[in-house]
Amino acid sequence: MSGLDWPALMQAGLRGLGLRPAEFWALTPAELRLMLGERLGAAAALGRARLDELLAAYPDARAPEGEGEQDE
Template sequence: MSGVDWPRLMRLGLVELGLAPDAFWALTPAELMLMAGGGAGGAGAMTRAGLDALARIYPDGSRGERHDGG
């Protein structure tokens, strides 16, 4: 027995987070926990204030810069 509660993790990913099965199985446990609002240091899920702060630090390019590596 692996000690992993797979039914609970699958319910979290597939039902609560609405992930497609292939997306669920491609995640690492750490990625799944971050999506669920957990993570290192007890940080919670991203809030609107957190998103606004990131947008101020890393604004979208306004001069036609590409962000896709091309």
């Protein structure tokens, strides 16, 4: 079994999107998911541990004296 709910996908594609059967079966599951509005390859939310790793790898550099300051 593929793990995909084919009856629901067929209903969404044929009824919801108005695809013809040949158009539906020509799509890959990823293409169908995209057409149904799912974002593909969305990155997971950045967790605190990963943020700490990035901060350690790319620490903020202190600007030389006088640079980056705005005159009022």
